[in-house]
Amino acid sequence: MSKIHLSNPLLPAPFVQQVETHDSMRGFKSSVYDRDVHGNRLAMRTWLKPASPDCPVVFPDPGTGFTREAQRTWLHHYAMEGDVLALSEMIGLGATADLADSNFQTPLHLVFLEMAKVKTPGIAIFSKARRAYMGVVDKERLFYRLAWVARILIEQHAKVDIMVGSNSLIDLSCTWKDWDTIALLLKHGAAPLPTTISRFRSSSEKKRFSDLLKFSDSDHPRPPRICPCWSGKVVSDCHGKSGQPYPLEYMCVCGSAKTYQKCCHKRGKLVIEKWDNKSQRILHDYDRTQNIPEALRGQLDNILTFQQNLKEVMQKLDPLEVEEDIDKVEIQKKLAADLLSKGLIDPAFAYAMDRANFVPFPHGRTSSQHLRKEMEAKWNKLVDDYIHQGRDSRSRVEIERCAKVGSGNGPLFNVCGASTCGAYESESRKFSCCAKCKRSFYCGKTCQKLAWRTHKTVCCSEGQREPHLPSQEAIRRSAEEGIQGTSERLNVANATLSILRQTLNQP
Known part of the structure; x- marks a missing residue:
């Protein structure tokens, strides 16, 4: 059996070092280095069709609570384990911090349940790492790890007004005298009950809690969300401010399992990460037009530039009426329908083009071999789906010659x-x-x-x-012919936008 090279976690090296060298991590090995996690990372990071980080997880042992019916995710699992690194990576991959299971329990809910177990006298906690029951020091370390996970989830704007049994999160934290978590919960809008202060016995503790209340205001907006790239900055000052270069040492987004530095970056492919408000996560753009001819790429860029200019004006006129950016995939669908109606591309090619989020074009060694093979498999599967419908009178061989692609993304049959x-x-x-x-x-x-x-x-x-398929050649020619017209329309639109801006700026 060949040895699989396990990838490194998609986390900044200083952050990993900070976590691993903390005393609470002594004797604990993060799942972030496991072989299964490497497979999940590879599936979730692949650009062509990434797996969702919110997929339910099922474990063989039903006693773990991760059954098909429970609908719990990896984030729930890492939260219960107090696995700071694995949980941080999942959030960076886009996992939803507030996703509830079938019992309406979020990861933060499960963290507090685990913290309650540690703090409840008489309950023995088993250490999987040591195959033995935890001592007092081990329990203290586990509690700190769980509290660390709770802090991460809260700073990712997980809901703090949830109940664990009959207790609120802030009531439980007061019972445990966990002052750091108390302060954080108040800061993020947790509202204590009038009876919460009775959780403290000494007057000094009551005064300390009262002082924290003075500096908290439930009506005040929550502190800004921490950027899940773990740079230490808030989203608005990091990936929400501008696109960031994809880290060279991270696994390449083409799905090759190599680092970006040794894969697509080496071929001159630029990968940019940016915060997406709609999905509330960092998205990476693998240059989705990399397999489209230069002429078509220019046409798409012109359209998107015009749209962005128009959007800026519309936001000033009526911000509530502005729609999200037109996706390049939608433009691709419209282009496929237009070319098919004119008889310029093959029906099977148009069928696949309408359903794929890419268009395969031969680009030799300038694109990832792994990505090209992925494209080949997914594209040809769509062509097979078209053939199986039985609506085309041509033979299978004829259709495959006109629409299927090979490993180089040119014709399958030259x-x-x-x-x-x-x-x-x-x-x-x-x-x-x-x-x-x-x-x-x-x-x-x-x-x-x-x-x-x-x-x-x-x-x-x-x-x-x-070599190109006839449909690929038709797309190239159509794009080249449309560039001049698009540029002219863009110039007229820009002139109109200039007049609109002057009008808007008038008192």
């Missing part, structure tokens, strides 16, 4: 490069390619010799392109 031939590859017969450029394919030596006089003028030149 056509002979000799102009007088026109033969196609098949599953049983693959053509040989030019040994020099590896971009032109021939059914045999005779055709290759016949084509050399023409091919040698473009072989390995800057203008030489890899």
Whole structure:
């Protein structure tokens, strides 16, 4: 069995070091280094179709509480374990801090239940790391880890007005004399009951609690959310302010399991992370147009630039009526419908284009091999779905020749490069390619010799392109023809926007 290289956690190195060197972590090994977590990380970080960080988790032992019916997630699990690193990574991956299970229990709810177990006299707590029951010091460390997890969830704006049994979170914290958590809960809007102060016996404790109340105001907005990139800054000063470069040492978003530095960054692909208000998480943009021709990319950028300019004016006119940005995938769907109606692309290709969040185009070694293979599999599956509908009178082979792509995202079945031939590859017969450029394919030596006089003028030149499907060529031509018109419309729109801005600025 080959050894799997486990990836590092998607967390800043200083943050990891700060957590691991804390005394409360002594004797505790985070799940963030487990093989299963590596698999989850790979699935959630893949750009093409990432797995949701909020998927329910089922464990074989029903006694753990993670059954199919419970609908608990990894965030619930790491919260109960007091696993600071694993929980922080899941939040960074976009896990919802307030997601409730089937019993309406959030991760913060479960944390306080675990803290209550530690603080309840007579309850023995088992240490999985040591295979033994915890002593007093071990319990203190566990409580601190759980309180640390609670702090992270609260600072991620988890709801603090929840009840654990008949007790509020602040009542429980007062019972345990956990002053740090008490102060944090008050700061984030937790409202104590008139009877809460009775949880303290000494006058000094009552005074300390009263002093904390003076500086808290339930009507005051919560403190800003801490950015889940764990830079230590709030969202508005970090990823919410501007896009940030994706860390070089993190797992690449193409799904290759390599680091970004050794994968797509090496190929010149720029990955940017930015806070998304709609989903309330950091999203990374893997340059979703990387497999679209330059002409089409320019057209999309022009459209999006125009839309952003228009949105700024609309926000001044009526901020409540501004819709979210038009997704490039929606533009892709409209483009597919338009080209199909004009008979410019193959119906099977249009079917896949309407349902995929990408368009495969051959770009050689400039894009991730892993990503190209992922695209090939997902795209060809959509073409198979089209074929299985049985609405197209063509044979399977004919449809596959027109719509399926290979590992290079060009045609799955190449056509002979000799102009007088026109033969196609098949599953049983693959053509040989030019040994020099590896971009032109021939059914045999005779055709290759016949084509050399023409091919040698473009072989390995800057203008030489890899084989394309007819539909891919049609998209390229359509995009190139539309650029000039789009630019002209954009100039007119910008002039109109300028007049609108002057009007808006008038008293």
